[in-house]
Amino acid sequence: MRERVRDTIERIMEKELEAALGAARSARVGETQVGYRHGTRSRTLTTSLGRTTITMPRARLATDDGGTTKWASAAVPRCQRQTARVDEAIVGVY
Numbered sequence: 843m844r845e846r847v848r849d850t851i852e853r854i855m856e857k858e859l860e861a862a863l864g865a866a867r868s869a870r871v872g873e874t875q876v877g878y879r880h881g882t883r884s885r886t887l888t889t890s891l892g893r894t895t896i897t898m899p900r901a902r903l904a905t906d907d908g909g910t911t912k913w914a915s916a917a918v919p920r921c922q923r924q925t926a927r928v929d930e931a932i933v934g935v936y
Contacts, residue, residue: 848894851887854917859899862913877903877913888924 860866865875878901885898901913914920 844889844891844894847889847891848896851896851918855896855899855915858915858917859901859913862903863901877901877910885918886923887918890925 856867859879863875863877863879867879879899880902881900882897883900884895886893886895888894896918898915898918899913902910903913905911
């Protein structure tokens with residue numbers, strides 16, 4: 843079950859990144875692509891089923907002024923270490 847949760851979270855982040863970049867992995871789209879992928883990193887996330895390690899994609903997005911910025915997932919924010927359900931359970935204990 844933990845693997846299914848990890849796989850679902852990773853799929854959500856992959857779709858979110860595809861939407862932000864304007865292209866799927868390995869797609870050549872020319873002018874419509876607004877950034878580039880550059881690897882992944884491992885991250886530990888506590889879910890209601892326990893700890894799991896997810897693979898977080900990394901990317902750079904082009905900015906209007908010609909520079910670049912790091913892509914950040916909205917589904918799993920940068921400093922989030924546990925899911926909202928775990929947070930609710932901890933608050934419920936108190």
